[in-house]
Amino acid sequence: MAELSLFYDAVLQDDGTYDRAYTSADWAKYFENIFRNGVMMSVGEALRVTAADSVGMRVVVKAGSASLKGYQYINTSAFAVPIDVASSTQDRTDSIVVRHDLNARQAYVAVKKGNVSVERSTEVYEIQLATVKVPRNSSGITADLITDKRPDAKVCGYSTPFANVSVSGLEAQYEAMLKKIVETNKTSYEKILNDFKNYVAKAQTDMDSNIEEIICTGNGKVNAFDVLIHEWFAALKNELDANQASNLQNQINEMKATEELPAIEHNLRGYPNVQVLYWEYGIGLSGLANEPTGLGGSNVKKIPHSVEYLDLFSFKVKVPMNFKMVNPTVTKIDSRTIRFIEAFKVIEIKF
Structure with a gap:
């Protein structure tokens, strides 16, 4: 010693x-x-x-x-x-x-x-x-x-202060006390543990089911609104001349989110809120002499969009026809910002 x-x-x-x-x-x-x-x-x-x-x-x-x-x-x-x-x-x-x-x-x-x-x-x-x-x-x-x-x-x-303090002695003491209490009330220690595990499992299942129901309900309302606006527009077109119908169609193309962007993956485990920004002719996308909006591009604006959550770790965003991209370059700005660039168009997704 x-x-x-x-x-x-x-x-x-x-x-x-x-x-x-x-x-x-x-x-x-x-x-x-x-x-x-x-x-x-x-x-x-x-x-x-x-x-x-x-x-x-x-x-x-x-x-x-x-x-x-x-x-x-x-x-x-x-x-x-x-x-x-x-x-x-x-x-x-x-x-x-x-x-x-x-x-x-x-x-x-x-x-x-x-x-x-x-x-x-x-x-x-x-x-x-x-x-x-x-x-x-x-x-x-x-x-x-x-x-x-x-x-x-x-x-x-x-x-x-202090590394790994052992509490094994206390654990054994409390376990003995718990077992004695359980025996006194004629209820098995194992049954309490199993009931608790079953409760946790059921709570998890219920939570997952509720989340899926909320998503399905939301998607159903979006689809119902989509059908309604198409029926309304079809009826309205018969009452408009060609120019009026064209202008209305352009406005719908600015509002109705129909065009998919590439899917986005993340590690947040959930369904994050999504913001979609759009601008044109940003620095580096076109020569300075070719930028009709001047140095720095157009003003940044929020655009209409819809979100489809594929699972807890990925989602897809749809944007209106006027903002459609066929084969954009995808750039990860940070862990919660993705930028899509095609020609003079820029769409930035924040979540």
Whole structure:
């Protein structure tokens, strides 16, 4: 058995030396027993990794602090970290880590090119702040290429007082108490658990059924309105001259959502609200001399639309005939914004 006592005053001996001394390892052991490894969530911006304001082959590590095996890493202000140039033949993924190195006697931020593992040995301990995808032939790192790994306890996690506190003894005690209460009331412990599981399963089924019913009802009302407006227009056409009918048809083409855009996938698990914006001749879609609306394109406007939810993770949007696109270029602006571009037309979907 080995016992270690921390920390007591040293006493000066007759020979001029002190009877005890403590090292950095002793202090690290003390803090390791208190704080688990990871990023200090409440310090600065918790070492968040972002794209640089002026996009280039670099990322920015924000201010923050971390605890690694009882040793502390502190960054007082944001600084840029260079990323090696992209390959011309294939994509790669780099990782941004904080490395505690006993041999170097310091902790520091490092880039691991093409490597998303963390080293954890006697001398070196790493936590991973983020991974950075570097597409082939790319010239800059944008926000969508950066994946935050700080919440992942397998490679980083957040530093909190005490690591994994075992409550197995309390669990056993409460389980025994619960069983005794159940026996006293002549109701089996297993029946309570099964009833609860059945209740949860039924609630989930009912919720899914209600959601499907709401969607079906909504689609039915939309279809009924579609039939009604067609019947009304067919009757009205007989009473209008050619120009009036043409103008009315153009107005309907501006209002009635009939033309499908490509399906959109997401990871929100649900049925998000959808907003559809439209403009023409945006910068980069046509030469400046050819833009009838002037530099920057037309004003942005909301357009009528309908949404069909294919499942919990995808949906399709329909727009009026005048905004139809045959084979648009699809660009993902961020996780909740998709842009369709064809010729001088631009449709942006926000959800």
